[in-house]
Amino acid sequence: MSGQSQRLNVVPTVTMLGVVKARLIGATRGHALLKKKSDALTVQFRAILKKIVATKESMGEAMRASSFSLAEAKYVAGDGVRHVVLQSVRSASLRVRSHQENVAGVKLPKFSHFVDPAGGASGGPSGASPSLTGLARGGQQVSACRTAHVKAIEVLVELASLQTSFLTLDEAIKTTNRRVNALENVVKPRLENTITYIKGELDELEREDFFRLKKIQGYKRREIERQMIEAKKFAEEQLAEDLALKRGISMGAATNILVGGGDKDDDIIF
Amino acid sequence: MAGRANIPANSSALIAIIADEDTVTGFLMAGVGNVDLRKKTNYLLVDNKTTVKQIEDAFKEFTAREDIAIVLISQYIANMIRFLVDSYNKPIPAILEIPSKDHPYDPANDSVLSRVKYLFSADSVASDRR
Amino acid sequence: MYSWEMLSFNIHDGFLEAIVRGNRSGLLTAADYNNLCQCETLDDIKMHLSATEYGPYLQNEPSPLHTTTIVEKCTLKLVDEYKHMLCQANEPLSTFLQYITYGHMIDNVVLIVTGTLHERDVNELLEKCHPLGMFDSIASLAVAQNMRELYRLVLVDTPLAPYFSECITSEDLDDMNIEIMRNTLYKAYLEDFYKFCAKLGGATADIMCNLLSFEADRRAVNITINSIGTELTRDDRRKLFSNFGLLFPYGHEELAVCEDVDQVRGVMEKYPPYQSIFAKISYGESQMLDKAFYEEEVRRLCLSFEQQFHYAVFFAYMRLREQEIRNLMWISECVAQNQKNRVHDSVVFIF
Numbered sequence: 001m002s003g004q005s006q007r008l009n010v011v012p013t014v015t016m017l018g019v020v021k022a023r024l025i026g027a028t029r030g031h032a033l034l035k036k037k038s039d040a041l042t043v044q045f046r047a048i049l050k051k052i053v054a055t056k057e058s059m060g061e062a063m064r065a066s067s068f069s070l071a072e073a074k075y076v077a078g079d080g081v082r083h084v085v086l087q088s089v090r091s092a093s094l095r096v097r098s099h100q101e102n103v104a105g106v107k108l109p110k111f112s113h114f115v116d117p118a119g120g121a122s123g124g125p126s127g128a129s130p131s132l133t134g135l136a137r138g139g140q141q142v143s144a145c146r147t148a149h150v151k152a153i154e155v156l157v158e159l160a161s162l163q164t165s166f167l168t169l170d171e172a173i174k175t176t177n178r179r180v181n182a183l184e185n186v187v188k189p190r191l192e193n194t195i196t197y198i199k200g201e202l203d204e205l206e207r208e209d210f211f212r213l214k215k216i217q218g219y220k221r222r223e224i225e226r227q228m229i230e231a232k233k234f235a236e237e238q239l240a241e242d243l244a245l246k247r248g249i250s251m252g253a254a255t256n257i258l259v260g261g262g263d264k265d266d267d268i269i270f
Numbered sequence: 271m272a273g274r275a276n277i278p279a280n281s282s283a284l285i286a287i288i289a290d291e292d293t294v295t296g297f298l299m300a301g302v303g304n305v306d307l308r309k310k311t312n313y314l315l316v317d318n319k320t321t322v323k324q325i326e327d328a329f330k331e332f333t334a335r336e337d338i339a340i341v342l343i344s345q346y347i348a349n350m351i352r353f354l355v356d357s358y359n360k361p362i363p364a365i366l367e368i369p370s371k372d373h374p375y376d377p378a379n380d381s382v383l384s385r386v387k388y389l390f391s392a393d394s395v396a397s398d399r400r
Numbered sequence: 401m402y403s404w405e406m407l408s409f410n411i412h413d414g415f416l417e418a419i420v421r422g423n424r425s426g427l428l429t430a431a432d433y434n435n436l437c438q439c440e441t442l443d444d445i446k447m448h449l450s451a452t453e454y455g456p457y458l459q460n461e462p463s464p465l466h467t468t469t470i471v472e473k474c475t476l477k478l479v480d481e482y483k484h485m486l487c488q489a490n491e492p493l494s495t496f497l498q499y500i501t502y503g504h505m506i507d508n509v510v511l512i513v514t515g516t517l518h519e520r521d522v523n524e525l526l527e528k529c530h531p532l533g534m535f536d537s538i539a540s541l542a543v544a545q546n547m548r549e550l551y552r553l554v555l556v557d558t559p560l561a562p563y564f565s566e567c568i569t570s571e572d573l574d575d576m577n578i579e580i581m582r583n584t585l586y587k588a589y590l591e592d593f594y595k596f597c598a599k600l601g602g603a604t605a606d607i608m609c610n611l612l613s614f615e616a617d618r619r620a621v622n623i624t625i626n627s628i629g630t631e632l633t634r635d636d637r638r639k640l641f642s643n644f645g646l647l648f649p650y651g652h653e654e655l656a657v658c659e660d661v662d663q664v665r666g667v668m669e670k671y672p673p674y675q676s677i678f679a680k681i682s683y684g685e686s687q688m689l690d691k692a693f694y695e696e697e698v699r700r701l702c703l704s705f706e707q708q709f710h711y712a713v714f715f716a717y718m719r720l721r722e723q724e725i726r727n728l729m730w731i732s733e734c735v736a737q738n739q740k741n742r743v744h745d746s747v748v749f750i751f
Contacts, residue, residue, distance in 0.1 A: 071733035089303035139626025149300035
């Protein structure tokens with residue numbers, strides 16, 4: 001893994017080791033928490049998935065029913081009814097309201113539809129009060145059609161909130177998982193690597209110290225030995241000199257005098 | 271996170287529709303339609319004279335408007351501007367592909383449903399994947 | 401009286417009656433409907449229709465057919481036939497033929513007024529008007545802002561002008577008023593048509609008055625049922641009923657106070673011709689009422705072909721064609737929406 005070769009750029013000291021270790025503990029805890037969050041989200045996510053599939057199917061049903069009821073209305077009330085409807089739009093009486101729901105720290109938008117009484121007064125066919133569209137013929141089919149479509153809207157609004165939740169959760173799960181993975185695969189190994197690195201480095205320092213001590217020790221011993229030998233030699237020389245002094249003249253000097261005196265020294269008096 | 275910031279706490283929002291005449295008529299009957307002072311409608315009636323450009327513009331306009339929470343779009347129309355629908359990824363307004371009576375609903379084409387299906391079948395693998 | 405009519409009828413109207421009877425044989429039969437009901441796609445329907453009189457109108461349509469296209473083309477055929485007949489017609493048949501279209505004209509006027517009220521584009525609105533209800537100055541309807549202007553500027557030149565006298569009192573135009581206006585106009589139209597037919601006399605008066613009475617009664621019942629639970633007051637309701645027909649006047653009084661469908665049923669069962677219609681429907685169910693009425697209407701319209709030398713055949717023919725177009729629309733909707741088990745629910749066989 002790419003993370004293994006990486007480590008933080010730190011000075012390998014004992015203090016740093018403590019800091020990094022603390023960070024590793026933090027990362028592990030964070031990882032566990034995020035993992036839990038991700039699990040919670042996934043549970044929610046799966047529930048939503050199931051619901052979406054179910055709602056999609058019921059949407060097909062509702063849409064079929066509503067478009068068929070429109071056909072019925074058109075059959076009875078004449079084709080012209082749709083123009084009347086199209087022309088008399090003013091302001092929406094059926095609106096949606098959005099609010100948030102909190103799932104494991106992720107805010108999910110939820111829609112709910114409601115009938116706006118202000119909009120209901122205008123706009124011909126409205127949900128608030130049955131209008132007079134198709135009074136002479138097909139009024140019932142028109143209102144049946146309206147009810148069918150309101151039902152379809154109900155399903156669609158539910159589906160919309162599910163779908164939005166789906167997208168938001170998907171995004172949230174991805175982010176969370178990315179974080180989990182980042183912690184697991186990058187941050188934690190890096191911290192661990194740093195710890196091993198620091199530990200190794202500290203060990204090495206220790207070994208170096210030891211070796212140096214050893215070396216110094218050896219050097220010192222050698223020096224002492226050398227000094228000892230020197231001292232011995234000196235002592236021996238001392239001894240020899242002592243001996244010669246004891247004989248009155250040093251042997252060297254004696255020979256020198258003898259050799260020198262015999263060759264060149266002519267003003268010798270005795 | 272994309273979804274977090276832009277969920278408006280709006281108390282009332284509209285439902286926009288891009289569909290064929292009958293579907294639009296039906297939903298307008300239900301009281302969804304809205305025409306504001308500048309005569310901007312929250313629905314687009316698509317017939318054989320409507321160009322793809324118009325649909326694209328309407329789609330962009332509806333998805334950019336603040337007072338629209340849900341955009342309903344007939345699936346066969348969504349197929350005409352599939353690239354736009356697929357590239358759209360904001361949670362609000364939510365895009366819903368609805369069946370129209372002339373064109374039976376095809377779940378394979380629904381961008382969201384196909385993802386749902388994919389995740390559903392890959393559910394057991396998903397936990398390993400993550 | 402009948403003998404006199406037989407003597408002179410063919411001088412002016414014999415040709416057209418022959419034509420309309422010829423056209424009548426072009427109406428789809430039960431066998432055609434059975435074939436159409438078997439269709440799997442709209443293209444199949446087109447194929448079946450190409451063997452009928454609708455063939456030339458549908459043959460050039462590109463393949464992804466829509467229900468609306470089929471209905472449009474079929475309506476076009478009806479309009480063509482109507483125009484042909486109108487061109488050939490003499491007085492008073494031409495007036496009679498024009499009377500038939502006033503219903504559509506009222507719908508168009510109301511549509512334009514509604515559109516104007518919501519400030520829609522006039523050309524867009526004109527496209528949506530029913531072709532049978534077009535008149536020359538219809539585009540200028542859009543300039544009117546209130547009822548008085550509407551009347552003064554435009555409608556005074558149209559045949560609808562007299563009908564407006566009743567609803568001209570309401571100054572402001574809103575959605576509620578428009579729907580009431582539509583029905584007031586229609587009421588006035590029916591009454592006028594009734595008077596016109598009565599004036600023509602003979603078999604025409606006989607049969608047309610019968611048909612129009614049925615129409616008026618049906619409207620009364622429908623208005624009653626549809627206005628249950630709305631803001632429409634009893635007096636307003638009463639005002640929308642036409643002043644003729646089998647239910648007039650005592651039935652209307654009773655209908656005006658009805659509060660639910662079963663009360664309506666109670667009222668209607670006192671009238672033998674409608675007893676059979678209500679007998680078909682189970683208690684508390686009103687959805688099938690429209691179909692029952694349509695069936696009864698078709699039965700009556702068909703009967704009008706049994707007599708000769710009268711104008712009601714033209715009315716009957718137009719109405720039957722309209723019913724046929726409705727049937728076609730229903731069948732193609734069912735086919736398009738894959739609801740074939742419902743096909744037979746609303747198709748009214750003409751023959």
